[in-house]
Amino acid sequence: MVEVRLFHYHEGNTFLHRMHPLSKIMILLVLSFFLTGSSLVRTVVVAVVLSGVACTIRLPITGYGRELRFFFVMAMIIGSARAMGGASLVDVLEAVLGFATIVVMGILFADSTAPDDVARAVGALLSHIPKVPGYRIGATIELTLATIPLLFDAAWQISIARKARGESVWHHPMRRIVAYTSTVFALLLERAEILEAALQSRLYDPDAKRAGKRLGMIDMLSVGSTIVGVLTLGLFT
Amino acid sequence: MAPILELDRLSFSFDAKRSILSDVSFSLNSGEFSVLGGRNGTGKSILLRCIKGLLQPSGGSVRINGRDLTKNARARNLSIALVFQDADTQMVGQTVERDILFGLDNLGITGDERKQRFDEVVSLMGLQSVLQQRPRTLSGGEKRRLAIAGVLVMAPHVLMLDEPFANLDYPGIVGVLEALVSLKEQGTTILVATHEIEKLLAHADSFLLLDGGTMAAQGDPFEVLEVVERHGLRRPRFHDASIPLEQLSWLK
Numbered sequence: 001m002v003e004v005r006l007f008h009y010h011e012g013n014t015f016l017h018r019m020h021p022l023s024k025i026m027i028l029l030v031l032s033f034f035l036t037g038s039s040l041v042r043t044v045v046v047a048v049v050l051s052g053v054a055c056t057i058r059l060p061i062t063g064y065g066r067e068l069r070f071f072f073v074m075a076m077i078i079g080s081a082r083a084m085g086g087a088s089l090v091d092v093l094e095a096v097l098g099f100a101t102i103v104v105m106g107i108l109f110a111d112s113t114a115p116d117d118v119a120r121a122v123g124a125l126l127s128h129i130p131k132v133p134g135y136r137i138g139a140t141i142e143l144t145l146a147t148i149p150l151l152f153d154a155a156w157q158i159s160i161a162r163k164a165r166g167e168s169v170w171h172h173p174m175r176r177i178v179a180y181t182s183t184v185f186a187l188l189l190e191r192a193e194i195l196e197a198a199l200q201s202r203l204y205d206p207d208a209k210r211a212g213k214r215l216g217m218i219d220m221l222s223v224g225s226t227i228v229g230v231l232t233l234g235l236f237t
Numbered sequence: 238m239a240p241i242l243e244l245d246r247l248s249f250s251f252d253a254k255r256s257i258l259s260d261v262s263f264s265l266n267s268g269e270f271s272v273l274g275g276r277n278g279t280g281k282s283i284l285l286r287c288i289k290g291l292l293q294p295s296g297g298s299v300r301i302n303g304r305d306l307t308k309n310a311r312a313r314n315l316s317i318a319l320v321f322q323d324a325d326t327q328m329v330g331q332t333v334e335r336d337i338l339f340g341l342d343n344l345g346i347t348g349d350e351r352k353q354r355f356d357e358v359v360s361l362m363g364l365q366s367v368l369q370q371r372p373r374t375l376s377g378g379e380k381r382r383l384a385i386a387g388v389l390v391m392a393p394h395v396l397m398l399d400e401p402f403a404n405l406d407y408p409g410i411v412g413v414l415e416a417l418v419s420l421k422e423q424g425t426t427i428l429v430a431t432h433e434i435e436k437l438l439a440h441a442d443s444f445l446l447l448d449g450g451t452m453a454a455q456g457d458p459f460e461v462l463e464v465v466e467r468h469g470l471r472r473p474r475f476h477d478a479s480i481p482l483e484q485l486s487w488l489k
Contacts, residue, residue, distance in 0.1 A: 011332070011369045116331040146329045149373060153325070191326050197291050198327040201319050202388065203343040210342045 120212030239303035240264035247297035275447035276469035318388035378409025439486035
């Protein structure tokens with residue numbers, strides 16, 4: 001059985017895990033705007049604060065090796081492009097550190113936020129807009145997220161089965177791709193039929209109000225302190 | 238007292254040429270634990286889906302608590318729970334807790350009742366320690382118990398399971414069997430479709446034997462066991478008429 005970790009979410013009970021997903025998105029947006037074109041001092045302060053948060057929640061940084069290698073290359077490209085464009089060393093550092101800080105923010109968000117919590121929060125938010133089926137939209141996103149592992153699992157099972165019967169990647173590649181895709185599709189249809197029956201048997205109602213995380217004191221404190229911090233930094237640096 | 242589930246001459250066919258089920262009749266009393274046996278392709282799964290309301294029978298009737306619900310698939314769906322064979326395909330929650338609560342969300346049950354139902358099934362199925370795990374990381378037996386918990390939380394009148402031991406190892410089988418026996422002791426009405434009859438008969442109150450879409454035999458498990466080999470099932474080797482069926486339990 002293939003295990004697909006969607007968005008790298010890890011279960012936990014830290015203050016970041018307890019926060020409402022929309023509060024985290026809001027903080028993410030505020031900090032991203034603040035970092036755009038910010039000075040090196042401001043970027044360093046934000047990076048230090050975020051590193052502190054990462055340490056506090058014990059972010060499993062080693063689990064992100066592959067992604068970090070990719071982002072490292074990206075940071076090098078950004079830095080090199082700036083340097084070749086005649087920017088000063090401070091400007092280069094600013095750009096690289098700004099990019100790294102945004103990456104850390106993204107990792108912190110992905111690591112502490114369950115995708116279905118985001119779907120439910122979005123659904124609940126949209127449900128306040130007249131004539132918008134918010135809960136239905138949230139439930140659709142949630143169900144789509146739940147079915148993605150089925151797709152990966154079907155593809156993996158078929159790939160393994162074909163390899164076990166000696167299939168070569170280079171022998172008739174086009175024919176192989178068509179056969180592989182059609183088999184995955186057939187298996188997915190079969191599984192989708194079972195899932196549909198299972199949903200029906202559990203009286204699936206896309207418009208049902210689904211309990212998600214509630215906004216609490218921790219959200220007010222986090223968003224409030226972020227805004228105050230950003231304003232203070234803006235005024236004094 | 239009227240049986241909790243009563244089927245009278247139930248038939249089903251996908252087209253006019255080939256009948257899948259014909260004239261299937263049986264009844265289950267409240268708290269009864271019944272095994273629906275039969276070889277592969279005899280129509281056990283189709284029968285469960287017809288009872289549940291996922292397929293509409295082409296003839297006959299389905300009565301639940303004395304009410305004829307043949308034409309009311311939604312009412313049948315509400316009253317009867319079905320656990321499918323492939324547990325992986327039934328999981329929709331990102332965590333075990335969310336998956337169990339899925340049915341309660343659909344029913345709109347909130348507050349104390351929600352908490353009470355949730356706590357009861359979690360404790361009954363022994364899932365306390367895995368509530369925050371992703372369902373796909375569970376063992377085969379745990380997944381099957383989660384699938385049972387997911388439908389049981391909706392408080393059905395009858396719990397039906399389709400091949401609950403498929404692809405399970407010995408500890409997984411024992412875990413599911415223990416869960417079923419606990420449910421039986423609590424008075425849940427259970428109907429289990431399986432070809433692995435030797436795992437269940439020691440605990441069953443009745444045995445329904447399906448062959449070729451018709452009810453070949455039904456009644457006391459001990460008596461029906463005598464004819465299973467004529468209908469493509471293997472009689473447990475260790476079974477001897479002098480040994481009571483209860484002694485053949487897989488549970489120690």
